[in-house]
Amino acid sequence: MTKPWRGLVLRFHFYAGVLVGPFVLVAALTGVLYALTPQLEDRLYAEQLRVPAAESSLTLAEQVDAARAAHPGGEVLAVRPAPEPGATTRVLFADPDLGESEHRTAFVDPATGRVVGDLVTYGTSGVLPLRTTLDQLHRNLMLGEPGRLYSELAASWLWLVALGGLALWLTRRRAAADKPVRRRHAVLGLWVLVGALFLSATGLTWSTYAGENVADLRQALGWSTPALHSAGGHAEHTTATVPVAASPEDVDRVLASARAAGIDGGEVEVSLPAGPGQAWKVAEIGRGWPTQVDTVAVDPATFAVVDRVDFADYPLVAKLARWGIDAHMGTLFGPLNQVLLVLLGLGLVTLVVLGYRMWWLRRPTRGFGRPVPRGQWRKLPRAQLAVVLVLAAAVGWFAPVFGVSLLVFLAVDLLLGARRTRARRQQPEEPEEPALTG
Incomplete structure (x- = not known):
């Protein structure tokens, strides 16, 4: 120089x-x-996240019903099944009093259906209030x-x-x-x-x-x-004959269809359709290594998978972006x-x-x-x-x-x-x- x-x-x-x-x-x-x-x-x-491990559990629909009973009139947006024994199931509700990307979340004991807590969670990662505060501060x-x-x-x-x-x-x-x-x-x-x-x-x-x-x-x-098409899928896919109103009671069948289609991540989120004619969305939400972020759309009438986006099909730059974001947040390698x-x-x-x-x-x-x-x-x-x-x-x-x-x-x-x-x-x-x- x-x-x-x-x-x-x-x-x-x-x-x-x-x-x-x-x-x-x-x-x-x-x-x-x-x-x-x-x-x-x-x-x-710990009180909201952990419960005594049990050999059997209620169906997801029953757990959702328990959460809805604790939040009468609340609109269910998504369900995050307990990823392992001893963990709680999360049921996410819409709340007009909360900010963007924030949800009212009920934590349910999968074995008993008891709602053990209620917290505001934030974003796709579902972080809890402490980390949300530090995230916004940062x-x-x-x-x-x-x-x-x-x-x-x-x-x-x-x-x-x-x-x-x-x-x-x-x-x-x-x-x-x-x-x-x-x-x-x-x-x-x-x-x-x-x-x-x-x-x-x-x-x-x-x-x-x-x-x-x-x-x-x-x-x-x-x-x-790549974006998931939840309103009919790609051209080669067909959806249900007539748009039907999705019910939280169908969450078990939707998750079973997604599992059969290869959504095998331990942490998943089952999102209800955004409106008539829309599909359910089941997404892997684990942010560790190896990366599992595959997503499928499930028809609310036939419970068939009508579209999917796999991480393996991401462009290289999109993969690098995913890895970079997760590493920046400290979740990629634990x-x-x-x-x-x-x-x-x-x-x-x-x-x-x-x-x-x-x-x-x-x-x-x-x-x-x-x-x-x-x-x-x-x-x-x-x-x-x-x-x-x-x-x-x-x-x-x-x-x-x-x-x-x-x-x-x-x-x-x-x-x-x-x-x-x-x-x-x-x-x-x-x-x-x-x-x-x-």
């Missing part, structure tokens, strides 16, 4: 790290808390959709700061590398580099603006997750996945702290001035500078939060530079203020 390039990368890495560090710090800390919650929830909600700071900008900002910059650090390490000078704080920061950065890139990429797929562009790109290239996420999160926290420590040690009031003089970009050949600008514009378009924040950084840099120039003219002996970018 030439000297102008190293100077530009150093200034960009340093100031970008200082400015986005707080967002990365919060995202890492809340991510660590989220990764630790499965075992905490097992203890906290995702949007409990501020709703506007709060998601913080996590998107962190994800948008993390990969660039990480790669900048790698470039600096590869072109390091021994004298600089011998400084203890900088050496620890560099070595730790290498250890967490791959994980940081992974968190950044998977985080962006969930984000508001970049995530939408990722979805559009996948759809345009045919990389989207406790090992959780441990890796906790170590990665704590590593990022330490990196941010060490970065601020370096900034504090080199602050202008201690006489160090700016780490690298401004104007490094002027030293680049015009062709290379043009490539940088084009790439920055492309990334800024694809990840708008990154693009807007970059423009803000540049604007602030120009303002500070103009103010410093005026101060130099008025008081030449006054020390310069640090600028934000190269």
Whole structure:
């Protein structure tokens, strides 16, 4: 790396790290808390999750009836049969007072039909209140959709700061590398580099603006997750003669049809039809390894499987997305996945702290001035500078939060530079203020 390039990368890495560090710090800390919650929830909600194991159990329809008796007038949306002896069956109800993707869930003892608890669960993974709170804290700071900008900002910059650090390490000078704080920061950065890139990429797929562009790109290239046709299936399938009203009483027959069709995952969700003419949906919902997320549609009149989507038929990118999301959530490889996420999160926290420590040690009031003089970009050949600008514009378009924040950084840099120039003219002996970018 030439000297102008190293100077530009150093200034960009340093100031970008200082400015986005707080967002990365919060995202890492809340991510660590989220990764630790499965075992905490097992203890906290043991009364709802566990019951004495029994050799026999009631039918699912009988369990649903018990849940409906405890929630008179409630609309049953789905049933999650107990995945193993000693576990409870979940019956999910619609509740207009709850938020998006939230359900009122009754926990039923499969052996006795006794409703042992009632909790609000969230999302496809059916997480319980503790993890829902930490999930929202990690995702949007409990501020709703506007709060998601913080996590998107962190994800948008993390990969660039990480790669900048790698470039600096590869072109390091021994004298600089011998400084203890900088050496620890560099070595730790290498250890967490791959994980940081992974968190950044998977985080962006969930984000508001970049995530939408990722979805559009996948759809345009045919990389989207295949959709289940629950209103008639594919052209080669036929459904029942006349649309019939589905009844929760049919849940056992529906599940039996799905099992016969190869839905053999331990954790499944049986969803009632969304309306007349729609099919039941039976989906594998286990998020461990090996991945089991096959789904079938079952006709409410004939109980025949009229459509299916198997994980084996996903496009490669859709499979990678599924694995990436599950690994990001700490569920793909069980406790090992959780441990890796906790170590990665704590590593990022330490990196941010060490970065601020370096900034504090080199602050202008201690006489160090700016780490690298401004104007490094002027030293680049015009062709290379043009490539940088084009790439920055492309990334800024694809990840708008990154693009807007970059423009803000540049604007602030120009303002500070103009103010410093005026101060130099008025008081030449006054020390310069640090600028934000190269």
